[in-house]
Amino acid sequence: DAEITQSPRHKITETGRQVTLACHQTWNHNNMFWYRQDLGHGLRLIHYSYGVHDTNKGEVSDGYSVSRSNTEDLPLTLESAASSQTSVYFCASSESISLKLTDTQYFGPGTRLTVL
């Protein structure tokens, strides 16, 4: 069955280290998204991509980067981890072929990141 996976599921790192969170989907979806979820803030969009070699900033993109070299993967990199980036990170994908954001998003199981 098609799915969307995230790895690792849990990660503890230290301030200043570079961290990469993986997201892999097997639906062949064009759109992929990264969110962070924090108490009191709900889901906040970090970056998104409409397709290969396309990336766009979301509302909380500072300190994060993504690259899309193929359809299946959108890794999220924290260049220099900060304690404020301790959060649960969700990856999602949607089918869209016309740069629409209205299509159903399918979410991964999440990665809990702790920055000490």
Next chain:
Amino acid sequence: LAKTTQPISMDSYEGQEVNITCSHNNIATNDYITWYQQFPSQGPRFIIQGYKTKVTNEVASLFIPADRKSSTLSLPRVSLSDTAVYYCLVVTNAGNNRKLIWGLGTSLAVNP
């Protein structure tokens, strides 16, 4: 830009109908309204989407009045397994102003 506001929490009992309202006063002509459900330690899951009037699927109904400044998710005859957080999402899909405006979520507790 649309901002979505929804109640922080709601309580209900098994078998009752639950209505969760989301306010989005500044919704634009091309914006769509979507609702997601999230269980603990899982990612959100799509429930329903609408643009105007009423939409119904096998799990919920979505009511959107003519002015579209609010929307109501209706869950018929809830069960304990409907205990979850419900998110309202307004999607702006026009031109260069594509945005995803998530509400903060409504935590629904269904009691026996």
